[in-house]
Amino acid sequence: MTTRQTEKPVIVSDFGDDPDMAELVSEFVSGLPQQIADLQAAFTAGDTETVTRLAHSLAGAGGGYGFRPITDQARIVEMEQRDSASPESIRASIEALADICDRARRGIESNA
Amino acid sequence: MEQASSIQSDRARPRALVIDDSAPIHRLLSARLQSEGLELLEALDGPTGLEVAKAERPDLILLDLTLIGMDGFEVMRQLKDDPATIEIPIIVLSGLQSAEDKVMAFDLGAIDYVTKPFDLTELRARVRSAMRQAQLLRMLAQRAQIDGLTGLYNRAHFDDRWPEAISSASRHNRALSIAMFDLDHFKSINDMYGHPAGDAAIQGLGNLLQSQCRDSDIICRFGGEEFAVIMPETAPSEGTVLCERIRAELEQMTWPRHPDRTITVSIGLCGRGADGGSMTPEAWLEAADKNLYAAKEGGRNRVHCTDIEGARVQLAKAG
Numbered sequence: 001m002t003t004r005q006t007e008k009p010v011i012v013s014d015f016g017d018d019p020d021m022a023e024l025v026s027e028f029v030s031g032l033p034q035q036i037a038d039l040q041a042a043f044t045a046g047d048t049e050t051v052t053r054l055a056h057s058l059a060g061a062g063g064g065y066g067f068r069p070i071t072d073q074a075r076i077v078e079m080e081q082r083d084s085a086s087p088e089s090i091r092a093s094i095e096a097l098a099d100i101c102d103r104a105r106r107g108i109e110s111n112a
Numbered sequence: 113m114e115q116a117s118s119i120q121s122d123r124a125r126p127r128a129l130v131i132d133d134s135a136p137i138h139r140l141l142s143a144r145l146q147s148e149g150l151e152l153l154e155a156l157d158g159p160t161g162l163e164v165a166k167a168e169r170p171d172l173i174l175l176d177l178t179l180i181g182m183d184g185f186e187v188m189r190q191l192k193d194d195p196a197t198i199e200i201p202i203i204v205l206s207g208l209q210s211a212e213d214k215v216m217a218f219d220l221g222a223i224d225y226v227t228k229p230f231d232l233t234e235l236r237a238r239v240r241s242a243m244r245q246a247q248l249l250r251m252l253a254q255r256a257q258i259d260g261l262t263g264l265y266n267r268a269h270f271d272d273r274w275p276e277a278i279s280s281a282s283r284h285n286r287a288l289s290i291a292m293f294d295l296d297h298f299k300s301i302n303d304m305y306g307h308p309a310g311d312a313a314i315q316g317l318g319n320l321l322q323s324q325c326r327d328s329d330i331i332c333r334f335g336g337e338e339f340a341v342i343m344p345e346t347a348p349s350e351g352t353v354l355c356e357r358i359r360a361e362l363e364q365m366t367w368p369r370h371p372d373r374t375i376t377v378s379i380g381l382c383g384r385g386a387d388g389g390s391m392t393p394e395a396w397l398e399a400a401d402k403n404l405y406a407a408k409e410g411g412r413n414r415v416h417c418t419d420i421e422g423a424r425v426q427l428a429k430a431g
Contacts, residue, residue, distance in 0.1 A: 024143050028136050053133070053180050059207055060176065061136035063229015071229045075207065 010107035011100060013066030021066070028065045029108045032101040036094075039077075043094055051090070052081045058097070067104055073097040126243060127168065129153040131161030131187060132176040132205065141174065144232045148239055158182030162190055165197045172242055175222075177206040177213065185216060192221040201246040203238060205230065259333040261311060262318030270332035270340050275393045277330070277342050282390045289343040289351035289383025290396060292404040293317065293358075296376045296412040298337040309369040313337070317362060317377060324358050340397075348383035348425040352417040355379045356427050359415055376413035380404025384420040391420055 013029075015021035035054060042050035055078035062070030077093045128150045130141050135156070142152045153170055155161035158179050165173060173191070177184030184204065191197045201223040206213065214225050223242050226235055257269030265273075274290070281288035295301075295313055302310035314337055321331045321339060330342040343351050362377050380403030382396060391399070399418065407416035417425040 020143075024140060027139070031136070049180075056178060056180070056207070057134040057136070060132070060134045060228045061140065064137060064140050064232070068229060071207075 008099070008103055010110055011067065011069055011103040012107040013104075014068070015066035025065050026108055028061065029104050032070075032105060036098045036101050039094060040098070043090065048081055051094075052078055055081060055097075067100075069100050070097070070104065073100050125149055125151045126171040127151040127153060128172040128174060128239070129155065129161065129164055129168065129170040130174045131155045131158065131179070131184070132174070133157060133179050134176070137176075137205075140232075145236065145239060148236055150239070158184070158187040161187055162197075165191060165200060166194065169196065170200060171246060172239065173200055173202045174205050174239075175202050177204055177208050177217065185220060188217065188220045188222065199246075199249070201242045201249075203242050205235075262315055262333050264318050264322070264339070265330065265332040267332065267335055270330070270334060270342070273330050273332075274340075274342060274397065277344055278390060278393055278396065281344065281384070285386050286345050287347040287350075287384060287386045287388070289346045289348050289381055290400045291341045291343065291351060291355050291379055291381040292334070292397075292400045293321070293339040293341065293355075293377050293379050294404055294408070295337040296378055296408075301370075301373070301375065305370050305373075309367070310337075312367065312369060313375050316365060316367070316375070320358055320361055320365075324354065324361065340400075343383070346383060347385045348381060348417050348419050351381050351383050352415055352425055352427050355381055355415045355417070359413065363413060378404060378407040378412045379415040380407050381415060381417040381425075382420060383417075383425075388420050396420070 013021070013025045015025060035058060039051060039054045042054065055074045058074035059071050059078055062068070062074060073093065073096055077090065077097055080090045080093055126149070128145065130138055130152060132138060133156050138154045142154070145152060153164055153168055155164050159182060161173075161175070175184050175187060179187065184206065188202060191200065191202065202221065203224045203226060204217045204222045205226050205228060206217075207228045209227050217225055223245060224238050226238055257265050257272070259266040277288055280286070295317060298310060298313065301313055314333070317339065318331075318333065321341060325331055325341060325343075328344050332340045332342075334340040343354070346354075359377055359379060363374055365375065367373065367375060380400050382400040382403055384390070399420070399422070403416040403418055407414045410416060415427065419425055
């Protein structure tokens with residue numbers, strides 16, 4: 001489901017250099033695929049409440065773990081869902097979020 | 113409902129409750145705030161947060177505003193409505209960035225507002241600052257000598273000032289009086305019109321005392337519906353004139369909550385002239401209290417005044 005755009009650069013946490021944060025960041029990132037899968041499943045099922053909640057949670061947490069792009073994009077998804085934007089638009093925003101999360105995951109892997 | 117879990121169980125450390133619906137935020141904060149020596153409690157929704165706050169009385173609450181279900185504003189309202197949690201400082205952690213949301217959060221009683229995503233170093237500094245402020249406020253509350261309802265001095269202040277007033281009067285051969293004021297039938301006002309009416313009566317008498325007494329008088333809310341006024345350089349005959357004026361004024365007041373029901377006050381005063389004797393603070397206060405009791409016994413809504421030797425001082429009837 002995730003759009004592969006391997007030409008796009010990986011995203012690394014702002015706290016990548018902080019040894020105290022490394023384990024936390026890696027734990028957060030390893031949970032991202034499941035969160036994106038849940039988000040996509042909720043969207044497909046038309047469960048707008050869950051879409052809003054998951055996007056909200058990602059928006060709140062992303063920047064805290066040093067991934068500002070995750071926060072920014074998740075906030076777009078959350079706002080679009082709240083404002084009942086068109087399904088096409090929300091789908092595209094979720095795909096963009098999935099892409100960002102994937103690039104974050106690859107960033108961790110490339111570091112390992 | 114989610115159960116709050118205690119990350120650490122060392123009770124000697126200050127405790128912060130995090131109310132946020134994002135599990136990754138809880139993990140992040142618990143890892144990063146432990147270095148501040150904080151023990152963290154967590155709640156994933158508003159109702160759980162309220163429950164934990166009430167049961168555990170944490171030293172600080174970190175509160176997300178956009179909680180699913182009961183939102184953070186409502187959580188804050190309820191925290192600030194409950195005497196058990198009203199004093200716990202709240203730092204809002206929120207993705208909401210509008211000035212309107214910030215204003216509302218501060219107006220509801222937040223001590224600080226941190227927008228997500230937050231910088232952890234900054235958040236830690238803000239937590240430290242909030243804990244410092246909360247500690248200062250607690251210290252102030254303990255030591256403050258101001259009564260919250262009336263803005264007058266409280267009993268603690270009275271206890272400090274009354275012995276000073278006596279020794280100063282004795283040293284300089286000056287007159288000194290003390291008057292005790294007690295609202296009549298206060299319980300029935302509370303019972304008939306509710307506690308807000310009772311509070312209004314207390315505030316009304318407090319305001320009246322403030323407007324009628326001199327700047328040098330020390331007005332204290334002694335407790336409940338009772339006030340004490342220390343009147344330096346005031347002989348009992350002068351003090352009783354002032355007390356009578358206050359008694360008459362109060363009787364004339366109309367009360368919005370019960371326009372047909374007047375409120376009266378009984379007053380006991382005991383004082384000495386410039387060359388009178390002295391008493392211990394306790395005995396003098398007791399004498400004033402006894403006079404207050406006599407005023408109540410005499411039918412209420414009156415002033416009963418004696419000098420320090422126990423001789424009755426009558427109000428000279430002026431035209």
